[in-house]
Amino acid sequence: MPDSTHGVVMISGASRGIGAAIARDLLAHGWSVSLGCRAPQQVATLSPDRQINCQYDALDTASDERWIAQTLAAFGRIDAVIHNAGMMIPRSVLEASDDEFDQLFAVNVKAPMRLSRKVWPHLKLSGRGRIVMLVSLSGKRVKSAQSSLYAMSKFAALALAHALRRLGDEDGIRSTAICPGFVATDMGTALTEIPAAKMTQPEDIAVLVRTLLTLPNSASIAEIPVNWTVEDNY
Ligand SMILES: NC(=O)c1ccc[n+]([C@@H]2O[C@H](COP(=O)([O-])OP(=O)(O)OC[C@H]3O[C@@H](n4cnc5c(N)ncnc54)[C@H](OP(=O)(O)O)[C@@H]3O)[C@@H](O)[C@H]2O)c1
Secondary structure (H helix, E strand, C coil): CCCCCCCEEEEECCCCHHHHHHHHHHHHCCCEEEEEECCHHHCCCCCCCCEEEEECCCCCCCHHHHHHHHHHHHHCCCCEEEECCCCCCCCCCCCCCHHHHHHHHHHHHHHHHHHHHHHHHHHHHHCCCEEEEECCHHHCCCCCCCCHHHHHHHHHHHHHHHHHHHHHHHHCCEEEEEEECCECCHHHHHHCCCCHHHCECHHHHHHHHHHHHHCCCCCCCCEEEECCCCCCCC
8 A cells, every 4th residue: 555544445334333443543643444234324424534334245246356446546546445244143052053054154254255355456456455253262162152143154164264364475465363352342242241442352353454454564463362360371
């Protein structure tokens, strides 16, 4: 990208939670953002010159092409994509139906794989393309029965981030998986009684994302585990 403050970043699921915090942070630090949201008309525009809100549904296999085209029309380049849109179905692998499996994998795994494939030529052109996958500590370990179906999808999402990291090496594309424990969003607070104030804050994740976008190609970071508490390994 031209310099560290003028890149163009696509963020999926930017209507609320972690995605919205990433958008606010990047806008405040001079980036241009293209927000992919299911209901873009309901998303606040903080910076009309450097922000567009586009319709994107991870379950609509054509919406990513429209979103990419709108981003190029508005800003002329794409330097980074933040795969943030995601869902949690709190079911164990023994309880989950085939339909629940398919839905979870469609949103958490297939959609970021498809979007990466379509945006790849533009990241290559950037010379310092960045991919950030919002994975989870559930992509690193299976913490509970209730989270086990979700964990399967996030293990796959982690593999996707590593695969893209390998593929992008020669072209200056750096791919990183951020793996948080509980984050204080609608998703995080619905899953546990832990007070939101104790959890990792969405704004903390936003600082990590901005750091990944700002670092030069010589700093290739595979994973960032980040936890609100201390577990044996995380
Ligand atoms: N919160 C946590 O504790 C936690 C921990 C580890 C990892 N993560 C991961 O971090 C990411 C963001 O989570 P969050 O906590 O911010 O969740 P959230 O508050 O539930 O927000 C989820 C976001 O994803 C969007 N989304 C869901 N399904 C979508 C679809 N089919 N197409 C497009 N957008 C879709 C939602 O859009 P709508 O507003 O339209 O519903 C919303 O913007 C997810 O990948 C999640 O798995 C979260």
